[in-house]
Amino acid sequence: MTDIKAAANPLFLRDEELRQGIELLFFAYRDFTAEGDAILDRYKFGRAHHRVIYFVGRHPMISVSDLLSLLRITKQSLSRVLGQLVREGFILQHPGPRDRRQRLLELTPKGRELENLLTEKQRCRLAAAYRMAGAEAVEGYRNVLLGLIDAPDRLRF
């Protein structure tokens, strides 16, 4: 009559290990995103605006369709958020030089300022975690997360 928990049951240990890994991801994501939300409230923006500002900042002159596939949302969802950001002067749209149907997106100085404000918090938090964990841990963090990402997008890194 072996106690399934007390015994060094490899399946039990594995399950516990994996559940902890799941929860770490959940809590880390929750706390990592919570900080920026407070700032966004002041602009009457939400997390969706943050994501758009981030990726447009990261990929200047990105096309709408490329942005859509990064975010994995519909154009109708994007258009509400993007429309606000354009109207309020955080993002500029340029006709594509080769394909004039495109609207290539770019941050204005005002947009860059907000992007910096938002991302700086996150960079600080991540930098602190990196420092505490050490360089080797950072490689591990990267490799495990990479393995969680669907193959197509994995190539980005």
Added chain:
Amino acid sequence: MTDIKAAANPLFLRDEELRQGIELLFFAYRDFTAEGDAILDRYKFGRAHHRVIYFVGRHPMISVSDLLSLLRITKQSLSRVLGQLVREGFILQHPGPRDRRQRLLELTPKGRELENLLTEKQRCRLAAAYRMAGAEAVEGYRNVLLGLIDAPDRLRF
């Protein structure tokens, strides 16, 4: 006239490194949660139901207020989701033995079944990422994510 990018500018490299870390977390979370959503659709449930089922499964006989502070949502938000799960027979409520105001929560067999179905996918995906990255990487993953979590909840691990 040094090129700020071409030169081995430590600040530039650091920024790029941190942004990659941010994006890895974003994409990993996006893809990690997407899979379960498809299953939940079949039950007419959403991601919120998944979280409740997960944490009740993980902490049998958890009180409502403890669940609330795990999820960091309001009781009004929780009650809709929890109410459905109770009415449809996925979760049982028991009066607390010492404090009878409490409604301690527990999965029914039906709830456990759904929990398993949902979590199994995630465990598999994480296990695959762990295998690919190796044991040392797993430690790094854990330590970095731990550093991203707000101190109070960090103690859980």
Added chain:
DNA sequence: CTTTTATGTCAGTCATGTTGACATATTACC
């Protein structure tokens, strides 16, 4: 016996996602 606590509920609002249908301008192709 009064207050605090744990929980539930009603009502209204907001942010962000969805589908489906349709419009416009531009490019690509035969």
Added chain:
DNA sequence: GGTAATATGTCAACATGACTGACATAAAAG
């Protein structure tokens, strides 16, 4: 040149899951 495909935008309706605020009940704690 004419037609089809593409990139984008827009209107409308709807679902989910957050929120706030107010109020109700039962039990515990003082």
